[in-house]
Structures are given as C-alpha cells and as structure tokens.
Amino acid sequence: MAMTDLRTEIKEFLSSRRARITPEQAGLPAYGGNRRVKGLRREEVALLAGVSVDYYVRMERGSLTGASDGVLNAVATALHLDEAERDHLFQLARQSRTPGSPRRRRPTATVRPALQQVLAAITDAPAWICNGHYDVLATNHLARALYSPMLANPRRPTNTARFVYLEPEAAQTFFVDYDRVASDVAAKLRMEAGRDPHDEELIALVGELSTRSDLFRQRWASQDVRLHRSGRKRLHHPVVGRLDLDVESMDLPTDPGLILNVYTAPAGTTTADGLALLASWAASQEKPATETRALG
Structure with missing residues (x-):
C-alpha cells in the first residue's frame, strides 16, 4: 500500500513539522545547546499551544479524533504551519472523525x-x-x-x-x-x-x-x-x-x-x-x- 494509515500519517506530519522549529524560532529559551531532539520537544509544543503534554502526545501519536478547531489552530500556530499545512492538519482531523471507509474509485473526471x-x-x-x-x-x-x-x-x-x-x-x-x-x-x-x-x-x-x-x-x-x-x-x-x-x-x-x-x-x-x-x-x-x- 502506497499511503500509510491515517494514524501514521498524522504522527509523521506533526513530528516532521515539530523537528524543523528551533526554540529560538518559537521564542523559547534553549537551556543550553546539548539537546537530544531535533527542533522542539513535545512538551514545548504543548506549552506553546496551551494544552497538556499528555494531550499533545496523544495527538502526535495519531489521535486527532477529539481535537477541537481551537486546539488544532493553537497547535498549527505553535508549529508555525503555513496555509497549506494548516489546511492539511484540519483535513487529517476530519478524516480521524470519520469512521474508516474502504477504498473507492472516483467517477472518471470529464470536462463539460x-x-x-x-x-x-x-x-x-x-x-x-x-x-x-x-x-x-x-x-x-x-x-x-x-x-x-x-x-x-x-x-x-x-x-x-x-x-x-x-x-x-x-x-x-x-x-x-x-x-x-x-x-x-x-x-x-x-x-x-x-x-x-x-x-x-x-x-x-x-x-x-x-x-x-x-x-x-x-x-x-x-x-x-x-x-x-x-x-x-x-x-x-x-x-x-x-x-x-x-x-x-x-x-x-x-x-x-x-x-x-x-x-x-x-x-x-x-x-x-x-x-x-x-x-x-x-x-x-x-x-x-x-x-x-x-x-x-
């Protein structure tokens, strides 16, 4: 299968966006240069988004089912998501709230x-x-x-x-x-x-x-x-x-x-x-x- 399952997709998307932001870019103190993770830590994203660490960890593990639009916007802002990335995050959340669907073939697109x-x-x-x-x-x-x-x-x-x-x-x-x-x-x-x-x-x-x-x-x-x-x-x-x-x-x-x-x-x-x-x-x-x- 070419595309991974939805939970993996969410996990990889959020972790990749988190990895590209430094504490300095986020306006946070770095507390020394010997950091074991690339980019922000999960707890730092949680702090910036105003949610608990456990809640954000669940999100990054692929669970967006209960995330409100307000929380998604806060996470998007914390991760400095651009318009396309923000839209993608909301689309992933909508898919999480929808019961699993089988693969489906779209009707062949025709031009009127x-x-x-x-x-x-x-x-x-x-x-x-x-x-x-x-x-x-x-x-x-x-x-x-x-x-x-x-x-x-x-x-x-x-x-x-x-x-x-x-x-x-x-x-x-x-x-x-x-x-x-x-x-x-x-x-x-x-x-x-x-x-x-x-x-x-x-x-x-x-x-x-x-x-x-x-x-x-x-x-x-x-x-x-x-x-x-x-x-x-x-x-x-x-x-x-x-x-x-x-x-x-x-x-x-x-x-x-x-x-x-x-x-x-x-x-x-x-x-x-x-x-x-x-x-x-x-x-x-x-x-x-x-x-x-x-x-x-």
Whole structure:
C-alpha cells in the first residue's frame, strides 16, 4: 500500500513539522545547546499551544479524533504551519472523525462541453484543465503545443507527475526549475491524499511513483504539502526555447476537483514573442492534418 494509515500519517506530519522549529524560532529559551531532539520537544509544543503534554502526545501519536478547531489552530500556530499545512492538519482531523471507509474509485473526471469551449476561446495563451492527480483532462491548441514534450507519451490521460518522476531526463530538460517542480508535485499530491486518503486512483498513482522513482520516495517522505497557487513557470520548449510564464491556477467551483491553468506573459517581452512563435508553429503542425482529412 502506497499511503500509510491515517494514524501514521498524522504522527509523521506533526513530528516532521515539530523537528524543523528551533526554540529560538518559537521564542523559547534553549537551556543550553546539548539537546537530544531535533527542533522542539513535545512538551514545548504543548506549552506553546496551551494544552497538556499528555494531550499533545496523544495527538502526535495519531489521535486527532477529539481535537477541537481551537486546539488544532493553537497547535498549527505553535508549529508555525503555513496555509497549506494548516489546511492539511484540519483535513487529517476530519478524516480521524470519520469512521474508516474502504477504498473507492472516483467517477472518471470529464470536462463539460462548455468548459471545452472556454479553453478553445482562449486563443493567445496556453490553457488546460487538470484534476488533483495531475491528469491532463483538456487543453487548448497552445497548451498542446507548449506541453508537446509531455504529450509525446501515448499513455492517456497524460499525467504531469508521471512525466516529472518517470521521465526525468525529458522533464529536467523541459522544466528549468526541475527540482522545485518535483517538490511541488509531490507536495500537492500529499495534500490531495489528506483530502481523500481512500481514493483508489490516487493510491495507485502514489504506489506507482514510489515503486519506480527514488526521488519521489524522498520527496513524499518529507511530509511537505502545497496548495495549487499562481506563480511563475520557467520552461525550455524544444522549438521556441526559453519561456518565463505567469501561471494562474483556479479551482472550478461548479466542477469540484478540476483546476483551470492559464499561462501568460506581459506584452513586449521575449516570452510573449515566444508564445506568438509557438502559436505559429502549432498552426503549422495542425494544418497538414486538416489538409489530409480534406483530401480523404
């Protein structure tokens, strides 16, 4: 089984967050430099969170069943959790309060025709829709051109996580910041696992990546979590070269679990010129197929 049981997940997450904070960072006296634990002690976290030591020890052993939102917020503050980590802690607590559920397969995600039309209407920017597993479910013509190195693999649906970890040479060439991308992909998958640890397809994906990639196992073991956020993506396209793109990632409220990603560049920049060149190249690639159908 790729993902550990919930109690182990809670234990490893809390202990890993505790280990990264020094007493100085928490505003506590260190009482000398000869400490036997990395980071804070459990009793120090309990002090900062305003709970008893026994209570926090039970939490870190994997029992969040009775933890109130107030206690969870206090622990999150004591451990200096960021927004994604705080959300992950609350998701783990919700799972603790829910009776054990069997693995379940999610219905195959489909993209509504109206959303396909939205993608097609975005003509000057690469745009695509994925799910929390990193399955690429729909693209516009520019996104197909941009991600042609990843889409070259005939397996469908195309999956960004598989490309990053199972085709590392191609991915390292394509992603300028490969190391950061690899960390983010694993962290976002772990975030998804916290939301639904019984998702059969996600369990299978994490198992496949864990079996076939040493790097994934290392990044997965870090317990890091990330939210899908806007930012910058630096790519090296085999046809148009370096592209420094602004990324907007948006959850689709009417289609839970689906994420719309749009890549843009400021007008007049080298990357904007590169996107125009990419559009021209994409059109040239699609034209022969159109002509072939017409001749047939």
